[in-house]
Amino acid sequence: MKRSHRPGLLLVLVCAAAFGLPASPPDKSAKIDKLMSQYADCCAFNGTVLVSEHDQVIFKKGYGLANREWKIPNTPDVKFRLGSITKQFTSMLVMQQVEKGTIKLDSHLSDYLPDYRKDTGSKVSIHQLLNHTSGIPSYTDDPKFFPDESRNHYSVDDFVKKFCSGDLQFEPGSKFHYDNSGYFLLGAILEHISGKSYEALLKEKIFDPLGMKDTGYDRSPEILPKRSSGYEVGLDEVINAPYLDMSLPYAAGSLYSTVEDLYKWDQALYSDKLVSAELKKKLFTPGLEHYAYGWNVETLPAGDPAAGQTMISHGGGINGFNTVEVRLVDEHDLIVLLNNTPNADLSAMAKGIRAVLFGKEPAPPKTPLADVLGDTIVHRGVDAGVAQYRELKGDKPEAYEFGEGSLIRLGFQLMKANRTADAITIFKLNVEEYPKSDGVCGVLADAYQRSGQKNLAIETYRKCLKLNPQNAEARSQLEALEKK
DSSP states (O other): OOOOOOTTHHHHHHHHHHTTOOOSSOOHHHHHHHHHHHHHHHSOOOEEEEEEETTEEEEEEEOSEEETTTTEEOOTTOBEEOGGGHHHHHHHHHHHHHHHTSOOTTSBHHHHOTTSOHHHHTTOBHHHHHTTOSOOOOGGGSTTHHHHHTTOOOOHHHHHHHHSOOOOSSOTTSOOOOOHHHHHHHHHHHHHHHSSOHHHHHIIIIIHHHTOTTOEEOOTTSOOTTBOOOEEEOSSSEEEOOOOOTTTTHHHHOEEEOHHHHHHHHHHTTSSSSSOHHHHHHHTOOOGGGBOSSSEEEEOOTTSTTTTOEEEEEEEEETTEEEEEEEETTTTEEEEEEESSOOSOHHHHHHHHHHHHTTOOOOOOOEEHHHHHHHHHHHHOHHHHHHHHHHHHHHOTTTEEOSHHHHHHHHHHHHHTTOHHHHHHHHHHHHHHOTTOHHHHHHHHHHHHHTTOHHHHHHHHHHHHHHOTTOHHHHHHHHHHHHO
16 A cells, blocks of 8 residues: 655645644654664664655664774765675676677576586576576585685686585576575676676666766775774674675675665666666566565565555675665655664664654664673573573563574574584574474574584474475585485
């Protein structure tokens, strides 16, 4: 259901002001600021926000610090790493080549990368790479990838050979599995057919035409004005995020930008400036799991503040940063949240902002459990942390975030602190709390696998598949373990 555009609204406001009456509707920007200030105070939001309504920016502001060591504040022109929001720019470059006739969506990977292995490359289409149905294993699924490779630099072709050429996990087109390897391969294809670097194509075909002067391919050695520093929340402290060589995320996650530049991008997507309307329609047509070409596309369900609206969105996560971009295209509304201390629930924040936009009261933020339990575990042990969880859930169920992701975040923090046994205790608690979630089950299985407990990992992955026989990741990991 669409929000109505009332042409008489300006007249109402003028009359209200003339007679000393309060303006109606209430100031949305003030409500958004209040909501985001609450998240900044309680829930680790440390970043920038931009909100536009009917194509007009109604709010933009920074919260917290772009650099904690120098106490430099976040402002709307601060540059953040985008993570997987990069994928929508890669898909646009592909569609521009489709329009030129240099790429065909139904052609295959081997048609453009002749050195790629023929047995799989001849089966996977460009369309399947774009919507994560190729079956090619994602290099980020390998638990050893980041610990072993995060500091290493690779050429595009070398990376493709080593990390993007695995055996297919399923028949191409039959299933959805989020796949960073697929988008890395799309970047390689773009370079091979154009003779230009991925970075140069972005600048020439998108950033310069749109005036996106604060967006680009991130490189650590480059002196980049107003670059935010990335942080991570440890068990009881905030720490600098670990180094990541940006040749690794490449066309799947290498870009930086600002909320202001992403507004320019949003506005361009309503025009045919970058690609024809016909191809843009294909770009936004969802396939399996509501995923189109670099975007999630869905109709918001009943219970959402913007129920019935078409939401085109994508999130991103990369060392020290998490991001989300939400486009409500029926009303030409936009929400952008860029965060450089990624322990905040950006989806909940975006939902709260949607409530404000649609004249509803946003739900108050809930304190992340990881912030409270992490400190307890450090100083009193994991059993005290589990006891505190049960106590808080019994006494203050509305004050804290008890979703399944809360304990997962805490467990990952424990893993990073080399407290694997404690992490497994927390993941087992989460399975107890969410016994029907194959995702929660999969996290526990992965923790068993990482800790060398092969038999327990196999047993747990089997349980995950009973909960959801379509869980491709659980099936892939189980098959690999059973082969060993």
